Structures are given as structure tokens and as C-alpha cells.
Amino acid sequence: MSLQQIQQLTATDMAAVNRHIFSQLNSDVALINQLGIYIVNSGGKRLRPLLAVLAARALGYQGEQHLSIAAIIEFIHTSTLLHDDVVDESTLRRGKQTANAVFGNQASVLVGDFLYSRSFQMMVELNNMRIMHILADATNIIAEGEVLQLMNINDPDTTEQSYMQVIYCKTAKLFEAATQLAAVIAEQPEAIVESMQRYGMHLGTAFQLIDDVLDYQADASELGKNIGDDLAEGKPTLPLIYALKHGTAEQQSLIKAAITDGNGLTHLDAIMAALNETKAFEYTRKIAEQEAENARQALVNIPESEYKDALLALADIAVSRNH
Numbered sequence: 001m002s003l004q005q006i007q008q009l010t011a012t013d014m015a016a017v018n019r020h021i022f023s024q025l026n027s028d029v030a031l032i033n034q035l036g037i038y039i040v041n042s043g044g045k046r047l048r049p050l051l052a053v054l055a056a057r058a059l060g061y062q063g064e065q066h067l068s069i070a071a072i073i074e075f076i077h078t079s080t081l082l083h084d085d086v087v088d089e090s091t092l093r094r095g096k097q098t099a100n101a102v103f104g105n106q107a108s109v110l111v112g113d114f115l116y117s118r119s120f121q122m123m124v125e126l127n128n129m130r131i132m133h134i135l136a137d138a139t140n141i142i143a144e145g146e147v148l149q150l151m152n153i154n155d156p157d158t159t160e161q162s163y164m165q166v167i168y169c170k171t172a173k174l175f176e177a178a179t180q181l182a183a184v185i186a187e188q189p190e191a192i193v194e195s196m197q198r199y200g201m202h203l204g205t206a207f208q209l210i211d212d213v214l215d216y217q218a219d220a221s222e223l224g225k226n227i228g229d230d231l232a233e234g235k236p237t238l239p240l241i242y243a244l245k246h247g248t249a250e251q252q253s254l255i256k257a258a259i260t261d262g263n264g265l266t267h268l269d270a271i272m273a274a275l276n277e278t279k280a281f282e283y284t285r286k287i288a289e290q291e292a293e294n295a296r297q298a299l300v301n302i303p304e305s306e307y308k309d310a311l312l313a314l315a316d317i318a319v320s321r322n323h
Contacts, residue, residue: 001313006050009310013053013067014046020071024118035111039078047207048073048178051314055182055196058307065185068126073178075119076139080146080170082112087150130184138177145169154234156256160241167208168201175204195298199311202295206318209288212237213281214323216272231271234262238287239280240271246278285319292319 007014025036049070056066085098086105098108116139123132148166152158179200183193215230216239230237236244236259244255251274257263258271275281292315302308 001309003045003313003317006054006310006313009306010050010053010057013057013070014050016064016067017046017049017053017070017074020067021074024071024075024122027114031107032111032114035107036115039082039111040074046074047314048077048174051175051200051203051311052178052182054307054310054314055179055200056186058302058305058311059183059186059188059192059196060303061182061186063185065126066182068122069131069178069181069185072119072122072135073174073181075115075122076135076142077174079112079115079119080142082108082115083146087146128184131181134177134181134184138173141169141173145171145173149235152236154260154262156236156244156259158236158241160238163236163238163241164205167205171208172201172204175207176200179203192301195301199295199298202291202298203315203318206288206291206295206315209238209284209291210319210321212239213284213288214321216275217281228265228268231258231268232262232265234259238284239275242283243271243275243278243280246280247274251278288319292316 021040022037025033025040027033027036052066052070052073056069086108119135119139123135126132145166145168148162148169152162152166176197177200180193180197183196188196212230215237216228231240240255240259244252247255254267254270255274258267295315295318296312299308299311302311
């Protein structure tokens with residue numbers, strides 16, 4: 001099943017999610033409306049809300065709370081993007097100028113805060129303490145991940161274990177919350193809730209690891225951001241961590257200096273050669289494929305349906321995509 005087929009399968013639900021998102025963006029403050037609409041309209045796969053919708057339907061859910069869950073998840077994700085781009089001083093995302101490049105850092109941070117707080121208002125409306133608990137924990141863990149990543153920047157001694165923890169906090173946790181919450185609102189047995197939770201966690205991890213590879217290998221116009229952004233910011237992602245461990249002394253020295261000084265783009269060709277020669281990309285893809293298989297295995301006790309097929313297909317798409 002292709003991504004286009006998955007989008008067709010969920011078109012009605014996702015249209016309702018988008019209407020809910022825009023209705024909740026409404027504010028008496030004009031700048032909030034302008035910046036919020038700019039970031040929400042700036043493309044993106046809407047993968048996290050899509051997961052919430054697919055997981056709910058795969059479990060036979062027939063209500064409407066999945067629409068609110070999907071919108072809340074997207075608001076949390078969008079707020080983290082606004083804050084991330086300020087911290088990283090990014091200028092390009094999804095092929096467009098970042099909100100901070102257009103509206104300024106102060107507006108981006110404050111509107112990110114608005115989206116966070118609006119998401120909690122939406123949670124309260126669901127009147128379900130377990131939903132509140134899962135989302136509050138997820139939001140806190142995401143924030144911890146941001147701080148962990150900040151601590152790792154310009155640190156060539158970052159371990160693979162430490163980096164995988166950053167991935168879990170920053171990316172996988174929100175995937176996990178999306179699919180776990182679908183099982184909660186569908187009032188599934190705890191074993192199914194845990195299965196959906198594991199699926200989201202492993203899928204999110206696979207997705208981020210492939211992002212790490214694409215930061216070096218994708219076409220900039222397809223990726224929607226500048227190639228080598230992670231390297232330019234001194235972020236020790238898994239390909240660099242692996243090459244540091246397995247490269248020659250000269251390669252190790254070059255990569256360490258690039259991470260420490262954040263000047264990697266001036267030596268991009270040599271660093272790319274080191275990543276290729278050490279098979280760092282192959283290693284990262286191998287780990288991503290293992291995570292995708294773990295995601296598929298988590299669904300073994302989920303009833304057969306076209307929605308389950310879509311969830312399985314997303315595990316394949318996560319590791320085979322080129323942007």
C-alpha cells in the first residue's frame with residue numbers, strides 16, 4: 001500500500017482533523033492566526049495525526065475523539081518545530097522559509113507556547129484523565145529530549161546509546177502517544193494498548209534514523225531543508241557516531257573537529273567520503289530496518305483490516321522513503 005493509497009483511505013478523517021486544527025487556531029491576536037496558519041499550512045506529511053486516525057480505525061473505533069487526539073498531537077508537534085527552528089537557527093523547513101525566518105524568533109517562540117497551551121485546553125475538553133496523563137508525560141519527555149540534544153551538540157563523545165535516547169524522547173515518544181491513545185479511546189485491553197504503544201515507538205525511531213541518513217543523502221528540494229543541517233549545527237547523529245568509531249585516525253580527527261567546531265560543511269566532501277567508506281549509512285539503515293520490523297511485529301495481535309495494512313505499510317515507507 002502506497003502513501004497515496006493510505007491518504008485516500010483516511011481522506012475523510014484527515015479532512016475533519018484539518019478542520020478541527022484550523023478551528024482551534026482561531027485567536028483574537030492577529031499574529032497568532034498568521035503565524036499559526038503559516039506553519040500548519042507549510043506542508044509536511046501530517047504523519048502523527050495520520051497514525052492516530054489509522055490506529056483508531058484499525059481497532060474498530062467509531063466515535064470522534066480520534067479527531068481531537070490527532071489535532072492535539074499535531075499542535076504539540078508544530079509547537080516543537082517552532083521552538084526547534086529558533087534553537088537551531090534554521091531558515092528552511094518543508095521547502096519553505098521557517099516561521100522564525102519570516103516572523104522572527106520572538107514571535108515563533110511565543111506562538112509555539114500558544115500551541116502548547118491550546119493543546120492542553122483541547123485535552124481537558126476530552127475529560128479523560130488517562131489521556132491527559134499520557135500527553136502530559138509525552139510533552140515533558142519531548143522537552144527532556146530537546147535538552148539532551150542540546151547537551152550533545154558539539155560533543156564528539158556522544159554515545160550511540162545516548163543518541164538513541166534523544167531519538168526516543170524527541171521523535172518516537174509522540175509517535176508512541178498517537179498510537180497508544182488510539183487504543184485508549186477505543187477502550188482496548190491493556191495488551192492491545194501496549195502493542196500499539198510499541199508500534200508507535202519503533203516506527204518513530206525508524207523514521208528518525210532515516211531522517212539522519214537523508215540529512216546527507218537526499219535532494220534538498222525533496223527533503224525540504226538544507227542538506228547537512230545536522231552537521232552544520234554540530235549534531236552527532238548516528239552516521240557520524242558510527243564513522244567516529246570505525247573510521248581511520250584521520251577521519252576520526254576530521255569528524256571530531258566538525259562536531260566540536262560546527263564547521264562540518266567546509267569539509268563536507270571529506271566527511272561524506274568517511275561516512276561512505278565506514279558504511280555508516282548502511283549501518284544506520286540496518287538499525288532503522290530492525291526498528292521497522294519491530295513495529296510490524298507489534299501488530300501481530302491486531303485484527304486484520306485495511307487500516308492494519310496501512311500501519312504495516314507505513315513501517316515499510318518509513319525506511320524506503322527518499323524525503
